[in-house]
Amino acid sequence: MSIKVEYVSKIYGDQKALDSISFETGKQRIVGFLGPNGAGKSTTMKILAGLLPPTTGSCYIHDVSVQHDPLKAKKTIGFLPENNPLYLDMYVREILSFGANTHRIKNKSRHIDDVIIQTGLLTEQHKKLHQLSKGYRQRVGLAMCILHDPAVLILNEPTTGLDPNQILEIRALIKMLGKEKTVLLSTHIMQEVEAICDEVIILNQGKIQDHFSLDDMSQRYPKLSLEEIFVRLTK
Numbered sequence: 001m002s003i004k005v006e007y008v009s010k011i012y013g014d015q016k017a018l019d020s021i022s023f024e025t026g027k028q029r030i031v032g033f034l035g036p037n038g039a040g041k042s043t044t045m046k047i048l049a050g051l052l053p054p055t056t057g058s059c060y061i062h063d064v065s066v067q068h069d070p071l072k073a074k075k076t077i078g079f080l081p082e083n084n085p086l087y088l089d090m091y092v093r094e095i096l097s098f099g100a101n102t103h104r105i106k107n108k109s110r111h112i113d114d115v116i117i118q119t120g121l122l123t124e125q126h127k128k129l130h131q132l133s134k135g136y137r138q139r140v141g142l143a144m145c146i147l148h149d150p151a152v153l154i155l156n157e158p159t160t161g162l163d164p165n166q167i168l169e170i171r172a173l174i175k176m177l178g179k180e181k182t183v184l185l186s187t188h189i190m191q192e193v194e195a196i197c198d199e200v201i202i203l204n205q206g207k208i209q210d211h212f213s214l215d216d217m218s219q220r221y222p223k224l225s226l227e228e229i230f231v232r233l234t235k
């Protein structure tokens with residue numbers, strides 16, 4: 001099992017954001033994590049990334065408990081938060097070097113070269129982040145995520161705010177990364193899920209409504225598009 005979530009609930013004050021959710025994903029799968037605004041996607045992702053404690057329940061990345069062994073679990077995770085907060089005054093190589101130091105990566109320079117090639121940043125590597133287009137900033141965010149070669153990527157709305165060309169390029173990059181890694185990807189774009197995901201989890205008001213493989217979709221929901229399924233499960 002790659003990602004395992006067991007009976008996770010999260011209560012903020014008197015707001016129940018997650019209500020005992022459980023799911024598991026296989027390895028090297030791209031999993032679309034869908035739900036309307038406020039469904040609890042970001043909360044789940046932050047809990048999985050070890051940035052937020054659940055109120056109850058547990059999660060595991062490759063059988064390592066995020067709650068009990070957070071440092072070990074974090075070595076296996078690359079997390080791209082919503083809005084990809086980066087230090088915009090830093091140069092591309094500088095921020096990657098900063099990330100590599102955090103992960104104590106050996107052969108840093110060669111490793112950064114590899115990640116720059118993998119994420120298509122070669123032509124932009126000498127720029128400061130504020131000089132980059134949103135799409136290239138997103139590539140830097142993804143480069144930061146994969147620096148320590150984690151087996152699992154947790155990507156919160158990675159294509160939001162990008163133009164159609166950049167969306168296609170970032171999707172292709174995620175699809176390429178998904179050949180070797182498990183990717184949990186939240187998005188509001190159904191087309192994106194159909195283009196790159198192997199399976200889908202639909203969350204609504206803090207509860208999992210369904211979890212299915214896209215290969216099984218037409219059998220499970222005959223004649224319905226993913227958008228229609230989303231509406232049916234979240235209305």
Ligand SMILES: Nc1ncnc2c1ncn2[C@@H]1O[C@H](COP(=O)(O)OP(=O)(O)OP(=O)(O)O)[C@@H](O)[C@H]1O
Nearest residue numbers: 012015016017035036037038039040041042043044
């Ligand atoms: N720090 C917080 N304090 C209080 N309530 C919060 C906090 N963070 C999230 N919530 C609430 O928890 C619920 C789930 O929020 P969350 O951000 O996880 O949803 P989401 O599915 O990621 O939404 P979106 O698609 O809009 O990003 C919402 O009702 C939200 O208002």
